[in-house]
Amino acid sequence: MTGHSAIIGFFMFLLGAITGSFTNVLIWRLPRRESIVFPGSHCPVCGKPIKFYDNIPILSYIILGGKCRNCGTKISPRYIFVEAFMGLAFLATYLGYDVLSYIEAIRMLLVLPIFVAITFIDWEHWVIPDELTIAVAAVGIGTAPLMGGWSNIVNSLIGCALGLLTFFLVSILGKKAFRKDALGEGDIYLIAAVGLLVGWTGVLLTIFISALLGTIGGLAIMLFRKSKKKMDNISTIPFGPFIVVATIIVMAEGDKIISAYLSLFK
Numbered sequence: 001m002t003g004h005s006a007i008i009g010f011f012m013f014l015l016g017a018i019t020g021s022f023t024n025v026l027i028w029r030l031p032r033r034e035s036i037v038f039p040g041s042h043c044p045v046c047g048k049p050i051k052f053y054d055n056i057p058i059l060s061y062i063i064l065g066g067k068c069r070n071c072g073t074k075i076s077p078r079y080i081f082v083e084a085f086m087g088l089a090f091l092a093t094y095l096g097y098d099v100l101s102y103i104e105a106i107r108m109l110l111v112l113p114i115f116v117a118i119t120f121i122d123w124e125h126w127v128i129p130d131e132l133t134i135a136v137a138a139v140g141i142g143t144a145p146l147m148g149g150w151s152n153i154v155n156s157l158i159g160c161a162l163g164l165l166t167f168f169l170v171s172i173l174g175k176k177a178f179r180k181d182a183l184g185e186g187d188i189y190l191i192a193a194v195g196l197l198v199g200w201t202g203v204l205l206t207i208f209i210s211a212l213l214g215t216i217g218g219l220a221i222m223l224f225r226k227s228k229k230k231m232d233n234i235s236t237i238p239f240g241p242f243i244v245v246a247t248i249i250v251m252a253e254g255d256k257i258i259s260a261y262l263s264l265f266k
């Protein structure tokens, strides 16, 4: 924790909250196929443009009591949640990485808004927009040489192929066994992009952790819904959010997890 400045920490929180504001725009507009640039922010109910002073991350939501200033329509708490979460995530990234691994910190900051957008869009709309998957892939391949020389690009490409192949096989076997799609097309593309980001050992660990989290999540939701059609319910939650959470765990702690596992065999 030494060497971290409170002022930089505050600015990281601020930067995260502002990025969260943009992430909210992605979450609303991408699945509706609206431009993410034009027009500016407006109330989805009355259409009135939101003034800059009503668009301050976190604060505006509190000041306006979570309502549109013009028509009084309730605004989803998702807005303030995403802004606060992104602020804290940026702060945690700053605190979690030391100066030597600044490239890891930068790629974490780049993928966080994309991953948060994927989580909310997949959860609500059952789709992972291609733009977001491509953005993950671009960060992966773009930062691969910085993470371990040009040879690391080979690692990224193997990770991509391995992710693609594994999920493709699981989806075929899943279809045969359960007669329904266990994995969507979007999940298969996403794990390929994640492979570019975390390399071949990383993608295997990501698949393992996401399957574990998905099983726990599926069981929890089954109990919560108290449904009798248990087998049906397994596939009534999207898998994208679990891939995303697993990837963040692997990016932050993957090396430690892999070396702890390998040390069991020494």
Ligand SMILES: [Zn+2]
Pocket (backbone or CB within 6 Å): 043, 044, 045, 046, 047, 048, 068, 069, 070, 071, 072, 073
């Ligand atoms: Zn309004």
